Structure formats: C-alpha cells, structure tokens
Amino acid sequence: MRRRLDCPCGEHIVGDNEEDLVERAFAHLRDSHPNLADAYTREHILVLAY
Numbered sequence: 485m486r487r488r489l490d491c492p493c494g495e496h497i498v499g500d501n502e503e504d505l506v507e508r509a510f511a512h513l514r515d516s517h518p519n520l521a522d523a524y525t526r527e528h529i530l531v532l533a534y
Contacts, residue, residue, distance in 0.1 A: 486533035493517070505533055 487505050489497045497512055499505025509529045513521040 486530055489529065489533045491516075502530065502533070506530070509533075 486502055487499050489505060489509055491497060491509075491512060493516060495512055495516065497505065497508050499508050506526050506529050510521070510524075513524060
C-alpha cells in the first residue's frame with residue numbers, strides 16, 4: 485500500500501492509507517499549487533507515491 489509522496493516542491497506528504505494520501509495530496513495541490521490542482525488524477529498521485 486502506498487502511503488507516502490514527495491512533491492517536487494519539497495513537501496513530504498504522508499497518509500494513513502492510499503485514500504488518505506490521495507486526499508492529502510489533493511489538499512496540498514489546492515493550497516500550494518492551485519494552477520495544477522485540476523491536472524492530476526488519483527492515478528497520477530498513486531504513480532508518484534511509494
């Protein structure tokens with residue numbers, strides 16, 4: 485199960501499970517990268533996760 489993701493901006497995102505990670509990653513995108521928030525899907529996030 486993938487629960488961690490390192491954003492290229494340097495932010496380290498950790499979720500309790502994959503769904504939590506995806507929610508946290510989308511929240512980070514909306515807050516820190518609003519111009520990219522709609523460019524990513526759940527699948528994109530999970531490909532980047534480990």
